[in-house]
Amino acid sequence: MKIKVDNLVKIFGRNPERGLSMLEQGIGKEEILxxxxxxxxxxxxxxxxxxxxIFVVMGLSGSxxxxxxxxxxxxxxxxxxxxxxxxxxxxxxxxxxxxxxxxEKMGMVFQNFALYPNRTILDNVAFGLExxxxxxxxxxxxxxxxxxxxGLKGYEQQYPAQLSGGMQQRVGLARALASDPDILLxxxxxxxLDPLIRKDMQDELLxxxxxxxxxxxxxxHDLDEALSLGDRIAIMKDGVVVQVGTAEEILxxPxxxxxxxxxxxxxxxRILTAEYVMQKPLATARLGRDGVNxxxxxxxxxxxxxxxxxxxxxxxxxxxxPDDIGKAQKEQLKLEDVVTKDVPTTHxxxxxxxxxxxxxxxxxxxxxxxxxxVLKGIIVRSFIIAALTRRGEV
Amino acid sequence: xxDVRIPLGEYVEAIVDFLLDNFGFIFDxxxxxxxxxxxGIEGVLESIPWYVFTLVVAAIAFKVSGRxxxxxxxxxxxxxxxxxxxxxxxxxxxxxxxxxxxTLVLGLPLGxxxxxxxxxDNIVRPVLxxxxxxxxxxxLIPAVMFFSLGRVPGIMATIIFSMPPMIRLTSLxxxxxxxxxVEAGHAFGVTPSxxxxxxxxxxxxxxxxxxxxxxxxxGLSMVVIAAMIGAGGLGSMVLRGVQRVDIGMGxxxxxAVVILAIFLDRVTQSLGTKS
Numbered sequence: 311m312k313i314k315v316d317n318l319v320k321i322f323g324r325n326p327e328r329g330l331s332m333l334e335q336g337i338g339k340e341e342i343l344x345x346x347x348x349x350x351x352x353x354x355x356x357x358x359x360x361x362x363x364i365f366v367v368m369g370l371s372g373s374x375x376x377x378x379x380x381x382x383x384x385x386x387x388x389x390x391x392x393x394x395x396x397x398x399x400x401x402x403x404x405x406x407x408x409x410x411x412x413x414e415k416m417g418m419v420f421q422n423f424a425l426y427p428n429r430t431i432l433d434n435v436a437f438g439l440e441x442x443x444x445x446x447x448x449x450x451x452x453x454x455x456x457x458x459x460x461g462l463k464g465y466e467q468q469y470p471a472q473l474s475g476g477m478q479q480r481v482g483l484a485r486a487l488a489s490d491p492d493i494l495l496x497x498x499x500x501x502x503l504d505p506l507i508r509k510d511m512q513d514e515l516l517x518x519x520x521x522x523x524x525x526x527x528x529x530x531h532d533l534d535e536a537l538s539l540g541d542r543i544a545i546m547k548d549g550v551v552v553q554v555g556t557a558e559e560i561l562x563x564p565x566x567x568x569x570x571x572x573x574x575x576x577x578x579x580r581i582l583t584a585e586y587v588m589q590k591p592l593a594t595a596r597l598g599r600d601g602v603n604x605x606x607x608x609x610x611x612x613x614x615x616x617x618x619x620x621x622x623x624x625x626x627x628x629x630x631x632p633d634d635i636g637k638a639q640k641e642q643l644k645l646e647d648v649v650t651k652d653v654p655t656t657h658x659x660x661x662x663x664x665x666x667x668x669x670x671x672x673x674x675x676x677x678x679x680x681x682x683x684v685l686k687g688i689i690v691r692s693f694i695i696a697a698l699t700r701r702g703e704v
Numbered sequence: 705x706x707d708v709r710i711p712l713g714e715y716v717e718a719i720v721d722f723l724l725d726n727f728g729f730i731f732d733x734x735x736x737x738x739x740x741x742x743x744g745i746e747g748v749l750e751s752i753p754w755y756v757f758t759l760v761v762a763a764i765a766f767k768v769s770g771r772x773x774x775x776x777x778x779x780x781x782x783x784x785x786x787x788x789x790x791x792x793x794x795x796x797x798x799x800x801x802x803x804x805x806x807t808l809v810l811g812l813p814l815g816x817x818x819x820x821x822x823x824x825d826n827i828v829r830p831v832l833x834x835x836x837x838x839x840x841x842x843x844l845i846p847a848v849m850f851f852s853l854g855r856v857p858g859i860m861a862t863i864i865f866s867m868p869p870m871i872r873l874t875s876l877x878x879x880x881x882x883x884x885x886v887e888a889g890h891a892f893g894v895t896p897s898x899x900x901x902x903x904x905x906x907x908x909x910x911x912x913x914x915x916x917x918x919x920x921x922x923g924l925s926m927v928v929i930a931a932m933i934g935a936g937g938l939g940s941m942v943l944r945g946v947q948r949v950d951i952g953m954g955x956x957x958x959x960a961v962v963i964l965a966i967f968l969d970r971v972t973q974s975l976g977t978k979s
Contacts, residue, residue: 367848413893424888428906438892440902489892 312525313359313382313493317352320377323348324526326389333390339548351377353549354391359542361492364526365517366540368533368572374549375529379497382527383416384408384455393461395493413442416450417486421498423478425470426562431457431481432466438489438593440621449488456484459518476507483515494526512539537561545569557581578698584665585658588678588687595619597627597646602638605630605645616674618685619649626685629653629674655679658686662694720849722765731850738802738856745797754785757794765967769974773967781962783831789938791962796937796964799855799927803862807870807919810863812912815874816900832868840865840926844933858935862926866919873915877908913976920968928961938964 321342323502329348332341339350352374358502365471369375380386382393384400393400395415403411403577417438425434432453433440439449457466460480470478479499486494491503500508512535530536536543537557544554545568553565561581564570593608595617609617609632619627638648653674656665665676675688724731749757758781766774784793843864847857881904889903891917905912931939938960945954 383891385887409893409895412891416891418888418891420884420888420891423882424882424884426885426888426903426906428909437902441889441892441894441898485892495891559897 311358311394312361312363313365313395313527313584315358315382315391316356316394318355318378318381318388318390318393319350320352320374320381320386321348321389322479329562330390350549351386352381352388355549355551356391357544357551357554359525359527361525362523364528364539365543366528366530366536366542366543367546368536368543369436369546370531372548373546375531375546375551376497378546379495379529382495383412383418402576413438413489415491416493416495417489417491418495419479419482419486419497419499421501423470423475423482423502424483425478427470429459430464430469431473434481435484436469437485437489442489443525452522453484453488457481460484460514471653474507475503476511479503479511480514483518487518492525494524496526496528498529498531500535515539518684534577534580534700537576545572558583560584562586563579577598578634579663579666579694580661582662582697583658584656584660584676584689585686587693588658588689589693591618591675591688593617594685595630595645597621597649600645601633602645606635606639609635618653618674618677618688620685621643624685625683626653626655626677626679627651629677631673642654650674656689657681662697665689665694712975720846720867724850735851735856735889738806738859739854740804740857742798742802742855744759744918744967745801746795749794749798750791754781754790756784758782761967765971770972771829773970776970779966780967784960784963787956789941792936792938792941792957793960793964795963796924796939799859799862799930799937800923800964801937803859803866803923803927806859806863807866807915807923811867811870811915811919812874815871815912815915816878818871818930819875819878827973829935832871835864836868840929841932843926844930847930848933853934855935857933858927858930861930861933862923865926866923869922870915873918874908874912877911877915878904880911881907909927913972916973917969917976920972921965924961924965924968 319330319333323329323346323676325346326348328346329342329350330342330495332345333350333353339353342348343348348422355374356376357365367375367378377386381388384403391401395411400408400411426437429437432450435457435629436449437564439452444452447510454466457463460483462477462480462484463476465473470481473481479502482499486496497505500511503511515526516539526540528536530539537560540557542554542556543560545552545560545565547568553560553569555563560569561573561576561578564573565699592612595605595608597619598621605617608614616629616631618629621627628651629648630645630648631650634650637643638645655677658678658680675690677685678687678689680686752760758778761781762774763776765777784790814828818828840861843861844857847861847864851857851860881922885903886899889899911944927935928935928939928942931937931943934940938957941957942954942961944950944955945952
């Protein structure tokens with residue numbers, strides 16, 4: 311467990327402790343605001359994030375997500391609750407300890423980039439290292455490597471204003487990565503970018519993450535972004551987390567109406583995978599055990615026009631059309647000899663969007679086969695259509 | 705009752721007397737220090753031959769402000785020499801530089817503190833308003849009281865007069881650093897002094913340079929007025945022109961002040977916009 315947040319509360323205003331006790335008594339945000347002029351930003355949030363996970367916090371503006379991420383490195387001082395990073399409680403750290411943690415373990419990327427306009431790209435990226443007191447040569451060398459990693463080679467001596475938004479945020483990302491932190495805090499990093507660039511940056515982040523394996527807390531208000539990046543997603547509303555789960559859990563088992571409303575407009579075909587819509591085949595022909603008559607009986611009983619064939623280890627071998635079986639019967643051949651090898655297959659993690667393009671001319675149902683070649687299930691086109699039209703049903 | 709005059713003037717006099725009687729040594733110390741600085745600067749500047757000096761400042765002007773200002777500097781400084789106003793001009797320059805250095809040394813940290821501490825801001829703001837609206841001549845009186853006549857009271861009055869824009873613009877510059885840049889600094893673990901040196905001051909530099917520019921301009925105008933208490937330099941030439949109704953001398957020395965003013969203004973302005 312890399313980060314563990316327990317009952318985190320952040321209240322803005324004078325003497326926020328007054329609000330804390332009210333919150334514990336279950337008094338609402340509105341009333342606390344009216345009575346004490348205290349604004350509740352985060353009202354008791356708990357979650358845990360594993361090493362190497364991309365944890366997305368999603369919510370609309372005012373939901374407390376930006377406050378939440380700023381509590382993690384104490385840019386905002388938490389009012390209540392605990393935040394453990396590698397088992398150490400951050401909330402009780404002294405300022406020097408906190409600074410050391412920020413320098414060595416945490417990098418942050420901001421929505422509006424927050425680059426230093428009077429520093430070159432190289433010196434912007436080297437900022438964190440400079441703050442740590444690392445020598446000029448060494449920090450420039452490290453910054454140079456990071457700049458190359460985010461694809462900005464050649465721009466080292468430019469100034470931020472000379473770069474496009476997307477490039478500026480690459481600089482922001484490089485600046486956060488240059489100190490090689492364990493944890494990346496990303497506060498709506500791609501929200502200010504136009505959609506095409508945003509998609510590029512998301513892909514770039516996933517690519518980098520594949521190499522780096524950081525623990526990433528990613529804030530966004532865009533559900534599509536959340537679903538495509540997040541290993542797990544927390545949906546926030548009014549300072550509390552409404553639901554935490556994987557993309558599929560959020561889409562298929564929405565906790566309440568708020569989540570349902572969010573997920574309504576999502577392009578489900580890009581989120582849902584073959585694994586989710588596949589069904590167990592009603593029957594399979596088991597080669598080496600089933601004879602011609604057994605297979606015919608199975609097909610007849612289940613009303614099948616075709617049947618898939620597996621071996622004794624459940625690995626997919628191929629399929630039989632009625633003609634194949636007829637041929638075997640007539641010519642007294644073994645089933646193995648008449649099997650049609652060329653059946654369409656797919657991987658459990660293929661998205662429905664990709665399936666829709668491939669599974670159009672099917673005599674056989676689409677066989678879902680895992681990395682070991684084991685038949686996991688089958689998909690016919692109607693399953694896909696059904697899954698895509700089923701909105702927010704539990 | 706209402707006709708009784710409040711003896712405000714007498715009170716101030718009493719306070720000044722008290723200060724002089726009891727803390728005279730402090731004023732003597734300041735007097736000696738400032739006098740040594742200004743004479744040192746003046747000595748160095750005067751020892752340089754006029755044509756070398758002109759070429760050096762023209763080179764500086766070329767570097768920071770470009771060709772036009774450099775050409776102006778050469779013509780202007782040649783004119784100072786030609787009109788026999790070189791020595792008083794250098795004296796004036798030495799007065800302004802000394803006053804500006806002290807203003808900078810005091811005003812910059814004070815401006816930073818004012819930006820960071822709201823209570824201090826609340827105290828300093830009315831004082832600055834007072835200093836800026838008080839007629840410039842009035843500063844000559846306490847200056848003379850504490851430091852008698854000559855260059856030092858002239859510089860002291862100049863410092864008081866040119867301090868407000870330095871403090872104000874430094875404070876403004878620091879306050880105007882965007883919140884997200886400060887936040888980014890904290891996110892990377894800056895100490896308070898690193899925040900100041902690496903984030904706030906670099907970003908505030910253009911505004912601070914505008915403050916330097918403003919205080920130099922005010923300082924120059926005050927240095928001329930300070931001739932009335934014997935500060936010397938171009939001001940005394942202007943003053944002599946006025947007293948003798950010598951239009952020629954008044955115009956020439958007035959023009960010399962303008963030449964210095966334009967040179968200092970252009971160069972310090974470009975310093976601000978460049979960074």
